[in-house]
């Protein structure tokens with residue numbers, strides 16, 4: 001399967017016509033290399049309600065009919081939109097799809113949508129056709145990151161490293177050690193000046209201090225897992 005990075009925290013998992021889109025933020029993203037109108041996901045997954053994670057959810061869901069999976073408060077807001085199929089979940093829960101399953105796990109952050117809906121932010125453990133991908137969402141470093149992969153070992157972790165709104169690249173090294181994924185792909189950095197960081201330095205630190213391999217993707221690039 002392919003993991004396509006569209007910049008910021010936006011990823012697409014793709015295999016033979018099935019595509020799962022996570023946290024679409026293309027419109028207004030200065031680093032985006034693709035337009036929201038060019039994406040045709042089978043499902044959309046959302047970690048939390050901040051504008052840089054939900055930005056293009058509603059237009060893509062309306063155009064494609066792709067269901068949107070999000071925590072209950074956020075799913076309710078999406079479901080109020082005409083033509084949007086919302087699926088709810090809460091932290092600790094698992095939802096099955098014909099391509100796999102999604103489990104919602106904790107993240108330390110805050111979240112209110114641009115419309116004002118308060119919601120608890122989360123991470124997402126996604127089993128896509130047998131490959132387990134963990135999107136950390138916007139989180140700080142916390143020790144329970146270690147629990148996420150205990151029953152479901154993680155193939156690829158998508159870890160925020162930009163600092164300021166999330167953990168920085170130094171805390172994210174400890175996060176990678178706790179998560180223990182085979183492969184780490186850093187995200188949520190260099191989109192704006194406040195979150196500029198050195199992804200190659202992060203890669204060097206993680207590979208020196210953990211057993212994980214780091215793949216640094218530029219927006220628009222794909223990693224085959």
Ligand code: NI
Nearest residue numbers: 048050109138
């Ligand atoms: Ni956020």
Ligand code: MN
Nearest residue numbers: 050052138165
């Ligand atoms: Mn964010």
